[in-house]
Amino acid sequence: MPDFSRRSLAPELMDGDDVSAQDFAACMADLARVNTVTLARRPTLGFLAEALANLPGEPTILDVGFGAGDMLRHIARMLKRKGRSARLVGIDLNPRSEPAASMMTPDDMRIEWVTGDAYAWSERERPDLIISSLVTHHMTDPEIVRFVRWMEDTARGGWFINDLHRHALPWHAFTVMARVAGWHRFVRHDGPLSIARSFRRADWQTLLTEAGVADVANIRWRFPFRFCVERRRW
Secondary structure, eight states: OOOTTSOOOOOOGGGOTTOOHHHHHHHHHHHHHHHHHTTTTHHHHHHHHHHHHHSOSOOEEEEESOTTSHHHHHHHHHHHHHTOOOEEEEEESOTTHHHHHHHHSOTTOOEEEEESOHHHHTTTOOOSEEEEESOGGGSOHHHHHHHHHHHHHHOSSEEEEEEEBOOHHHHHHHHHHHHHHTOOHHHHHHHHHHHHTSBOHHHHHHHHHHHTOTTTOEEEEETTTEEEEEEEOO
């Protein structure tokens, strides 16, 4: 069992350069199932529902580190239910993400998939809302500080980070659940490790202070065992 008093620095299998496209797609499919079981999308969808109620027109929503696009597909469905339109863009450094997302996305969903660097992309245009789900735990602390500063400088309407709470209870629960469910070996290995790489409230307080946004960003604990950080400009 890891030391939960500090963030783990151990690498995740899915971040390796030698991951095949088949393993990546299978891992992403199981992670979508994990997101359903663990109610992972709910905080992000709730934030966006409030944002859309307060932002006029057709806002641009940028999802940084979209994986295989699970979150953006659910956002597209939410928009359809609400009769609302928005430009949906996902950007990911991983070249395996765009093919996997395109394969899993129905043709009638208008989502733009981009392989590349979000910092470079934002030099051309500024999105209204920036979201990231289960991305920051893949970063080092200095990378997170830079990421938060960039979101603060770039997002016109607000930004939202959805990530895990580093705690022994979800670590044990997920370890058992992943084994019983027979999920992909990457998920069985990386899921508990993701929890160990994640955050406590004090971590986020320090990171937001270093990023210079502690006075304007809010840290919220969400069931089950998530810490979300949000910035609203409406």
